[in-house]
Amino acid sequence: MDINQNNLNDQTELKARGNWNELKGQAKQKWGNLTDDDLTYEDGKQDEWYGRLQEKTGHAVEDIKSWFNRTF
DSSP states (O other): OTOOOSSOOOHHHHHHHHHHHHHHHHHHHSTOOOOOOTOOOOTOOHHHHHHHHHHHHOOOOOHHHHHHHHHH
């Protein structure tokens, strides 16, 4: 079923959103100064997002990407 008509199965979308919320929580635990706003991702702005995370955490972008890949 696709209630919101975004071409994604609703079960798949709910699982992905749940996984993302869990991952955001883990990121906030790892880097305590991150907020929900810091972790809000917009399509097409990936470089800006990683730059913002780098600025807030003091870690290199590659380290942040690696952590997300390992954790997700």
